[in-house]
Amino acid sequence: MDNIQIRKYREEDAAAVKEIFTMGMSEHVPASFMHLLKQPPAQMLLMCLFCALITSSKSFLLPVLAVTLLLAAARQFVVYMFNRYIDTSLRKDLNQIGETYLKGKDSCFWVAECDGCVVGSVACLPAEKAPECLELKRMSVRRSHRGMGIAKALCRTVASFTRDRGYAAVVLYTSVVQTDAQKLYEHMGYQKTREFVAPELAAKILNFTLFEYRLDLHRD
């Protein structure tokens, strides 16, 4: 961590931040696809399709082909969902970080810099549903720089900013497939406060559970 510095975002960091966020999200596609395959309705559909085609066509090749095609389509659907989430995030805040995070006194965006390169990011802003909390967002660390304690340092930066602004807690949302993030937040003292499936139809099909975590800050 000696050569790593956590500092406030500058406009010249924009491309690196967007790349780190996009790569960090895209890497969850394989785990999300596996998650989909583990769902009983998905297994039932594949089984029924296979059995129906094998009995009606008396051929082995056709059902194998159909199941393969269905799996490929399902994977494309997961890729599409992640790309849509990435596009929405870019549109909502990551294309205008200065405007979204650096104008108000209760929000901020930081990057982790290593040897002059941006290797991680995190942000926070007032939580929509909990006025006493700031929400931690956009946590991501470049793959080549993982396991060095960068995310822990970014978490601490958000906690101390939140405490200094007089808020009672930090909240954040992560998902069932982001297992490294879950370990990180639990390691940093966050408590899981809620589990729910996102309201979108696609999330319901995937049974894509979101977790809400909270870190209560004790003022001394």
Ligand SMILES: CC(C)(COP(=O)(O)OP(=O)(O)OC[C@H]1O[C@@H](n2cnc3c(N)ncnc32)[C@H](O)[C@@H]1OP(=O)(O)O)[C@@H](O)C(=O)NCCC(=O)NCCS
């Ligand atoms: C989650 C993420 C930010 C962690 O970054 P990192 O810099 O590697 O994390 P750190 O080195 O600071 O590790 C912090 C702690 O998290 C846990 N952790 C992180 N990665 C882990 C892994 N692969 N296996 C087990 N524990 C892990 C450990 O408890 C670790 O502490 P320890 O090393 O003292 O045991 C990183 O994996 C990432 O960017 N993932 C993709 C984007 C993402 O999912 N972001 C979360 C959005 S909610």
